[in-house]
Amino acid sequence: MALISPIKLNIxxxxxxxxxxxxxxxxxxxxxxxxxxxxxxREKKQMRQVDLANESGMKQSAISxxxxxxxxxxxxxxxxxxxxxxxxxxxxxxxxMEDVIKSYKEKEIITPEFKQYTIIHLSSxxxxxxxxxxxxxxxxxxFAHAVKVITADxxxxxxxxxx
Amino acid sequence: xxxxxxxxxxxxxDSFLNNCSKEMQEVLMRRLDLLSEKGIDCKRPISxxxxxxxxxxxxxxxxxxxxxxYYFGNNKRIIFINAFYKSKSQISRHHIETAKRxxxxxxxxxxxxxxxxxxx
Numbered sequence: 001m002a003l004i005s006p007i008k009l010n011i012x013x014x015x016x017x018x019x020x021x022x023x024x025x026x027x028x029x030x031x032x033x034x035x036x037x038x039x040x041x042r043e044k045k046q047m048r049q050v051d052l053a054n055e056s057g058m059k060q061s062a063i064s065x066x067x068x069x070x071x072x073x074x075x076x077x078x079x080x081x082x083x084x085x086x087x088x089x090x091x092x093x094x095x096x097m098e099d100v101i102k103s104y105k106e107k108e109i110i111t112p113e114f115k116q117y118t119i120i121h122l123s124s125x126x127x128x129x130x131x132x133x134x135x136x137x138x139x140x141x142x143f144a145h146a147v148k149v150i151t152a153d154x155x156x157x158x159x160x161x162x163x
Numbered sequence: 164x165x166x167x168x169x170x171x172x173x174x175x176x177d178s179f180l181n182n183c184s185k186e187m188q189e190v191l192m193r194r195l196d197l198l199s200e201k202g203i204d205c206k207r208p209i210s211x212x213x214x215x216x217x218x219x220x221x222x223x224x225x226x227x228x229x230x231x232x233y234y235f236g237n238n239k240r241i242i243f244i245n246a247f248y249k250s251k252s253q254i255s256r257h258h259i260e261t262a263k264r265x266x267x268x269x270x271x272x273x274x275x276x277x278x279x280x281x282x283x
Contacts, residue, residue, distance in 0.1 A: 003269060004242060007169035007176050009192050021189070029193055032209055040206050069208045070223060107166070 012104035015097075022097065027072075034079075035069040041086050042067075056085035167202040169195060171243045172265045176231060179246035187224040191231065194220055198233075198241060217244075217262055219254065230254060232262040242269065 015022045042052050042063075049067070053060040058081065065071045066082065083090040171177065176195075180188050198205045198220055210220050213232065220243075222229040232245040245262035 002173075004170045004172055005174060007171050007195065007243070009169075009195055011192065011196055024189060025193055028190070029197065032194065032197055035208055036206055039208065067208065 008108075010108065012101055012108050015101050015104060026100075031072050032069045034074075035067050035071070038082060038086070039067045041088055045086060047086075052082070052085055056081040058082075167199050167239045167241055169199050169241050169243070170236070172245075172269060175246050175265075176243045179229070179231070183229065184224060184227075187222060187227060187229055190222040190224050191220070191229060194222055195231075202239065202241070203235060213254070213259065215263065217259070217266075230258070232258070234266055236269075242266075244269070 011025075015025065042049070047055070049063040050060045052058075053063045056063075058078070062078075063082075066074055066078070079090055169176075180191060183191065194209055197209060205220075208221065210218055212218050216234050218233055218235075220231040220233060222231070228249040230245075230247060230249050231243050233241050233243045236242045244265040245258055247258055
């Protein structure tokens with residue numbers, strides 16, 4: 001087994017196939033980002049939770065809750081009050097899901113570094129099936145050949161994420 | 164611009180995710196995705212420093228809390244070196260020591276024999 005290997009989340013496929021998954025994914029993702037950005041900006045401005053509470057006319061416990069990633073009880077009005085108190089702009093963006101899924105597909109395209117990793121470990125797994133002529137070929141040729149041998153031998157479907 | 168990429172020591176993240184509840188899997192996938200976008204700008208409550216260049220990615224589902232320990236390698240690699248459920252208020256020393264040991268194995272460059280430079 002290789003010491004380290006890439007983590008492949010395959011989120012694009014799940015987002016595309018499961019509407020409930022993508023609904024949960026982006027709802028919870030918004031909560032994570034909201035909590036992180038409020039806390040980060042408050043600390044950047046060297047404000048304590050109580051300072052932000054005083055500035056926004058809220059209780060310190062309410063600020064603490066908003067900074068928890070699993071909290072979603074805030075209202076639009078609350079967020080504006082926090083943004084005003086932090087002297088920050090609040091932005092809300094609606095993105096069509098097809099654009100979002102497309103961007104995830106692009107993000108999950110195999111990087112040159114991952115290609116290199118795959119060649120090394122596929123080559124190792126394939127043993128002498130990668131011949132001497134491939135060893136002198138370019139990285140990309142060797143990768144293509146390794147994929148060809150793997151698919152021919154094992155009928156594994158290689159998903160079309162390879163550039 | 165080079166993107167952050169996520170790596171794991173001996174498939175530890177894959178193994179951990181495979182044994183998690185579906186709910187926890189989704190939490191961790193979402194946060195791994197967020198970490199891969201934000202990199203070093205991923206902060207609390209999603210991620211927190213542990214000292215000695217180690218960080219924890221946090222996940223909670225129901226009353227269970229998962230922790231994935233990672234560090235930043237070269238070429239914008241984020242390398243996960245331990246994954247576990249947290250049972251006490253603080254991460255046990257044992258989990259930190261395991262993470263450090265795994266980091267050391269990687270940094271010793273055993274992968275270099277395969278042409279892959281993983282030194283920090």
